[in-house]
Amino acid sequence: AQKVTQAQTEISVVEKEDVTLDCVYETRDTTYYLFWYKQPPSGELVFLIRRNSFDEQNEISGRYSWNFQKSTSSFNFTITASQVVDSAVYFCALSEATGNQFYFGTGTSLTVIP
Amino acid sequence: DAGVIQSPRHEVTEMGQEVTLRCKPISGHDYLFWYRQTMMRGLELLIYFNNNVPIDDSGMPEDRFSAKMPNASFSTLKIQPSEPRDSAVYFCASSLRTRGRPQHFGDGTRLSIL
Numbered sequence: 001a002q003k004v005t006q007a008q009t010e011i012s013v014v015e016k017e018d019v020t021l022d023c024v025y026e027t028r029d030t031t032y033y034l035f036w037y038k039q040p041p042s043g044e045l046v047f048l049i050r051r052n053s054f055d056e057q058n059e060i061s062g063r064y065s066w067n068f069q070k071s072t073s074s075f076n077f078t079i080t081a082s083q084v085v086d087s088a089v090y091f092c093a094l095s096e097a098t099g100n101q102f103y104f105g106t107g108t109s110l111t112v113i114p
Numbered sequence: 115d116a117g118v119i120q121s122p123r124h125e126v127t128e129m130g131q132e133v134t135l136r137c138k139p140i141s142g143h144d145y146l147f148w149y150r151q152t153m154m155r156g157l158e159l160l161i162y163f164n165n166n167v168p169i170d171d172s173g174m175p176e177d178r179f180s181a182k183m184p185n186a187s188f189s190t191l192k193i194q195p196s197e198p199r200d201s202a203v204y205f206c207a208s209s210l211r212t213r214g215r216p217q218h219f220g221d222g223t224r225l226s227i228l
Contacts, residue, residue: 030153033213033214035216043203043221043222044219044220044221045205045207045219046214046224047217047218047219048218050214050215050216052214062227069163091157095213095214096196097213097214100145100162100169100213101159101162101166101170102147102159102217104156104157106156107157
């Protein structure tokens with residue numbers, strides 16, 4: 001069973017639009033960690049944010065914000081006023097307290113059209 | 115601070131040749147992970163080490179693949195003999211001991227087997 005589901009395979013938006021990338025996870029652990037990574041066209045994987053299961057506060061960093069809801073097992077990522085530089089593949093990942101592995105979603109490819 | 119360093123960045127070789135990918139983790143990190151990324155299968159964990167010891171190699175596809183970590187600052191992933199289906203981007207990542215810490219990725223090696 002897939003532990004991390006990113007149902008949106010590809011999204012296209014026009015510059016300055018807001019966009020939300022969905023992430024749904026599955027775990028039986030009470031302690032776990034969620035991550036978002038960005039993979040721009042140049043190919044590297046860049047760590048964006050980590051949340052632990054005990055902290056449901058939403059977080060904002062500039063144009064980026066994350067909404068963590070345990071009730072729906074979701075950890076969604078919103079980009080406000082999107083820019084062309086936001087074009088990338090975004091991965092959500094889960095790490096459980098009982099192991100050291102990361103479970104990555106299949107990624108959402110975001111294209112921001114100028 | 116230096117990030118995870120992988121070499122080479124690109125490798126093109128003929129089927130049947132031996133391929134060696136190299137990785138230098140971030141200093142002080144005691145976990146090291148090897149991943150493979152393809153369009154069809156996404157990001158796959160191949161193997162990971164803790165304190166230079168292989169912990170889980172269940173993701174290694176075949177006996178043609180082997181990985182070593184002779185010391186805390188160096189790891190190799192070897193494919194012998196290589197096949198066209200091994201063509202992919204191979205990433206190395208490292209992280210600190212504490213569970214829930216993010217994995218930091220190298221820039222990857224783009225491998226093409228002709």
